[in-house]
Amino acid sequence: MKVNGDVVALDVEPWVSLLDALRDRIGLTGPKKGCDQGACGACTVLDGNMRINSCLALAVQYDGHEITTIEGVDHPLQEAFVRHDGLQCGYCTPGQICSAIGMLAEHAAGQPSAVTGEAAGQRLSEPEVRERMSGNLCRCGAYNGIVDAIMDVVGEAGR
Template sequence: MAEMTLRVNGSVRELDVDPRTSLLDLLRERLGLTGTKKGCDHGQCGACTVLLDGRRANACLALAVACDGSEVTTVEGLGGAADGDEPHPLQTAFVERDAFQCGYCTPGQLCSAAGMLAEGGPSAVTHDLTDDPPLTPEEIRERMSGNLCRCGAYVNIVAAIQEAAR
């Protein structure tokens, strides 16, 4: 077992963890944060996307012990609706734009979108790589390409992200 400390959704957690435990399994099984979903468990679908020190990360690929001292934000930590605070603007836009069907990918989509909006800068489809381009549907699709939606709600996901970006 390895001792580690994480700040998860603003709360410091001191844990003894098997060094083979993924961040995803730690969040779901030890901390009860089941909003983060296990999809492929191979880093290919994005259902497990969380913010790790403010950057998007596939929690299924990160060993928990490698995250010692890090700040982790899950979908439960994005908005404060559970605490009586307002939901995150992305959460509101996803509801208003009907940007989900079955909802399984939604937590990963929300965390990825929050990270993407904070990142800025060019992407692989940006024509001028010295520019910080506007978030066109093409830019959003490219930047969110690591998150799959089996239901095909991409049109509404892109529209929701554009709305929240405004």
């Protein structure tokens, strides 16, 4: 697979999660093992532009794929998170940023939200961002800053 632009050859058992392969075999510590059950989003990485919970994915499923972790991200969201206090302890931040990048790509591609049904062509509203980011938890409660950072990047700040 390609990880953050580099081709990586791994010899892993079929039961090794993508998260464990990234952290333990490649040494990337950005994706975090929070719940290890797909409930918190701390392990979120990108497969192309699609966000995935790497703790639920088997590494062997991603043979030949392009995986991006926070270490490979260069996106305006990173500065926006700092500007808008979208982080406190920082534990969830790598997953939040990867998830936000994936969420913006989903919206741009016209994928409707599971709850609101809004899709591309419609303004990405604050409630829509909150719903689309609901799979990423922040124990510090930095949600308002996270949403403000995302809205800033999509040009909706000061609405």
